[in-house]
Amino acid sequence: MTVTVRLFAVARQRAGAPEVLVELPDPATVADLKRAVAGQHPALAPLLPGMMVAVSAEYAGEDRRIGPDDEVALIPPVSGG
Template sequence: MELTVRLFALYRERAGTKEFSLELPSGATVSDLTDAVRVRFPRLAPPEVKIVVAVNADYAESDEVLKPGDDVCLIPPVSGG
């Protein structure tokens, strides 16, 4: 299945794009997606940083199964004070 993945803030800057298409096998999970994203954009986030994923405007767990047409967004960690 082909998904469009949108990037925000720091992730957008590091990847050099605000969105991209990603081909994943049917039945792929959020974890499969983040693994594929790390291969495509190795500088996106260090291995120890969990990439937060929203699917259809809700935060997604790593074992959530993705479906064609899902709205997928990657949200970088936020810090502030």
């Protein structure tokens, strides 16, 4: 299945786009998503260990399943001052 992954902050800058398409097996988990993003979009790979994943507007753990209609986002750590 093809999933659209929304990107924010430094992830968006590294990818050069607000979102990327990722090919995943069906069914897939967040862990599968991270592996696929790292393989299909190498510029994002170094960021993945520190990023949160949201599936359908909820933060998701590694074992959360992803369906073809889910909205998926990669959210980098936020810092500010």
